[in-house]
Amino acid sequence: MLEKEELEKDMWHRSILECVDKGKKRGLCLYGAGYWGEVAFKVFQKLGITPTCYCDDNPEKWNQKKNDLPIYSLEQGVERYPEAVYIVCIDETKKKGSWDREKQKHMVERLKSLGVYDRNTELRILYYVFLLDISSLDQVGEAREIEDNIKEEDIQNIILFNNMSNSGSYYLEQLLDGHRNILCLPYSETLENVYVNRMQYLEGDxxxxxxxxxxxGYLHSEFEELYCVGQHRFQGYCVNQEGHFIKDIYIDPTIFIQQLKLQLGDNRKLKSYAHMLKVYFAAYNNCLGKKKEKNTEYWIFYHMHLPNYDPSTMYAHLNADEFKRVENLIIIREPVQHCYSWIRRFVMKEKNNA
Known part of the structure; x- marks a missing residue:
């Protein structure tokens, strides 16, 4: 693995496997003995490491045990394990599994004040709950080659799509998703920073x-109903005629891993940002059952949600031969209708729910 100084300065963590490697050498303490502390324990055990202990700010939990691990105050934990990796595990708040960012910020500041904060501290365990829904990576077999599978090399063109809020962008995306030449990834946002700061350095598992x-948010999971894991991306947007969330956009995590392996090949390393986009869109649409059509050049419909985005930023990451065509599309709405839609969606809805 690359050392910290070799990575971008704003990279907040490299990977959960790096966290596991460091935890095996230095110890791994879970800060928060609540709902997410329980989830974190299961995730890390799945990756072959048993955490050292829990730390919690609630005195009623001190000197108790959870999953056969002792629960200490943070000060006690730091005194016993000053070199350990400390992971912030937010407790449940308003509803089961919700993510309290203010509490997270407070916990991070406490770790910094005690000198045990590092770049793995803010690893968000909720991003890795899919590991609890699959067998080990070694047991997830390779996907067999299927003649009508879309491959990343079949994708030749890309549309960079941005929009003003409440402009009908999701409706347009759902319409275009039915086109046989267009591949969508609902609410895909921008993956640019993820690639630049992390993905380009990684390989293998x-x-x-x-x-x-x-x-x-795209993967079927026992956690998919939690707002912070699943529907936060789609709720209220990807809906049917009755206004209900379309769960057809969820895919099986085991099949998706197989598709990633198939798209990446034996050399499991990304060649470029464009390569990453092609792999994601091809793998996801194969999981949805979209079939490859002969002599078809596919388009990526990249819904970025950045109305002020400078396309030249994207061009800097695309090599000349990676896409035949790169088109930009932005959708806006007549101002009065736009304002009314915003008021109806946010103001009136909040008033009715009060």
Whole structure:
């Protein structure tokens, strides 16, 4: 693995496997003995490491045990394991599994004040819950070659799609998704920073896991109903005529890993940002059952959600021979209708739910 100084300065962690490697050498303490502490314990055990202990700010939990691990105050934990890796595990708040960012910030500051904060501390365990829904990576076999599978090399063109809010972008995306030449990844946002700061350095199982982690919200999971894991990406947008969430966009995590292996080949390393996009879109659409058609050049419909995005930023990451055509599309709405839609969606909805 590359050392910290070899990576981009703003990279907040490399991978969960790096965290596991460091935890095996230095110890691994889970800060938060609540709902997400329980989930974190299971995830790390799945990756072959048993955490050292729990730490928690609630005095009622001190000197108790959870999963046969002792629960200490943070000060006690740091005194016993000053070199350990500390992972922030947010406790449940308003509803089961919700993610309290203010509490997370407070916990991070406490770790910094005690001198045990490092770049793995803010690893968000919720991104890795898919590991609990699959067998080990070694047991997930390779996908067999299927003649009508779309391959990343079949994708020749890309549309960079941006929009103003409440402009009908999701409706347009759902319409275009039915076109046989267009591949969509609903609410795909921009993956640019993920590639630049992390993905380009990874390979093998480390790359597979982190690419899977970026699919939070697309994977069938026992956690998919939690707002912070699943529907936060799609709720209220990808809906049917009755206004209900379309669960057809969920895919099986085991099949998706197989598709990633198939797209990446034996050399499980990304060649470029464009290569990563092609792998994601081809693998996802294969999981949905989209069939390859002969003599078809596929388009990526890349829904970035960045109305102020400078396309030249994207061009800097695309090699000249990676796409035959790169087109830009932005959708706006008549101002009065736009304003009314915003008021109806946010103001009136909040008032009715109050």
């Amino acid at each position: 480390e790359l597979l896991i982190e690419m899977m982690a970026q699919m939070l």
